[in-house]
Amino acid sequence: MPSIGRHTLRNNxxxxxxxxxxxxPFRQLCKRLGAGYAVSExxxxxAQLWNSEKTLRRANHTGEVEPIAVQIAGADPAMMAEAARFNVDRGAQIIDINMGCPAKKVCNVAAGSALLQNxxxxxxxxxxxxxxVGTGPDAVPVTLKIRTGWHPDHRNALSIAHIAEQAGISMLTVHGRTRADLYHGAAEYETIAAVKQSVSIPVVANGDITTPAKAKFVLEQTGADALMIGRAAQGRPWLFREIEHFLLHGELLPAPRIDEIRQVMNHHLEDHYAFYGEFTGVRTARKHIGWYTRGLSGAQGFRHRMNTLDSTREQLAAVNAFFDEQEQFSDRLIYSDVAAGDTEGGPDNLDRLAA
Known part of the structure; x- marks a missing residue:
């Protein structure tokens, strides 16, 4: 079984x-559906932001399946160290450092993947x-997420990996693109493979892992110890169990039935509403509903109507009415090639995504 520090994980x-x-709510759902590990937003x-509603919510791990991992972002060493201690005091069992996010609002303050230049x-x-936090008898493992470099002409993932290993980083995740690539083009699995061969700490491959077959391919091509999946799981949290089953048994699970998708989404939405409350919950749920319904008949028109609803009760009723209609067409949910491609491509959500 894979592990990070003293924490044993269900899978890789x-x-x-x-x-x-x-x-x-999303982390819990993914863990329930097969993920072995999840890192927070x-x-x-x-420190001036730590008592904000957003940060307090992100630091809320009540009832979460362990280990609890929190990602921190910033460009000042002392502030990052204090942020690590702050989150450990509030329940974090693993600290992850963000040096992979390509979003402008992060890079503009010299954080995220902007740090790879320095x-x-x-x-x-x-x-x-x-x-x-990572030394002594009560050491908390510290992990690092990076890209392959700042620009295709300046790929320095190998150098960063050596710095990380020497500093005591417990695990390194590499997204197979440079910051300049954003989410365009194909992931560079050869660079991840080179990183894996150059260090002794566990290496995680990230980028373009959209199907069970692709997951197996990436593990074979990179030699990575684990896979990290982001956008492909939006609206498809069952992807983790599909990959786990394929890696263990070499066969594909059948596509989930419409009624199971409804159950998964209802559970997710109710947990989401409880976590955020009425006003924020109905608004932040819209993107998840859009992802769940992507590729289904009439989804575009439904999303336009759904976005006009202002109460969780109306939103949940509309979602279930839409799925009632879907059951007239098929008892299985089959994603089109276009829909599956959308989960990993395009810059639509770039300022929100860190994966």
Whole structure:
């Protein structure tokens, strides 16, 4: 079984940290449907934001399946170290450092993948965070997520990997694109493979893992210890059990039935509403509903109507009415090639995504 520090994981399939997506309800759902590990949305290292409603919600791990992993983002070593201690005090059992997010609002403050341009600063940050929580008898493992570099002409993932290993990072996740690539083009699995061969710490492959067959291919091509899946799981949280089954047995599970999709979504929405409350819950649920219904007959018109509803009661009723209509067409949900491709491509959600 894979492990991070003293924490043993169910399997080597991880949920990527995605701002605005991987909240506690979504992480719990993915773990219930086969994910072995999930990392929270990123928490800013700026202490002035820690008592904000958003940060307090992101630091809420009540009832969450362990281990609890929190991602922190920032560019000041001392502030990042303090952010790590702050989150450990509030229940984090693993700290993940974000050096992979390509969003402008993160890179513009020299955080996320912008840090890859400054290797001395990378070293100071990882050493500060590991020193704050990752040493001694009560050490908390510190992990790091990066891209292959800042630009195709400046790929330095190997150098960053060596810095991370020497600083005491427990696990390294590599998204197979540079910051300049955003989410365009194909992931560079050869770079991830080179990183894996160059360090002794566990390496996780991330990027374009959309199907069970692709998951097997990426593991074989990279030699990675685990896979991290982000956008492909939006509206498809059962992807983790499909991949797990395929890797164990070499066969594909049947596509989920319409009635099961309805049950999964209802459970998710009710947990989501309880977590966010009425006003925020109905608004933040819209993206999830859009992802669940992608590829279904009449989904576009339904999403337009659904986005006009302002109460959780109306929203939930509309969703179930839509699924009543779907059951007239088929008892199974089959995603089109276009819909499946949409889960990993395009910059639509770039300022929200960290995976």
């Amino acid at each position: 399939l991880f949920v990527a940290p995605m701002a605005g997506v991987t909240d506690r 990123m928490v800013a290292s700026n 290797e001395p600063l990378v070293q100071r940050i990882v050493e500060a965070v590991v020193g704050a």
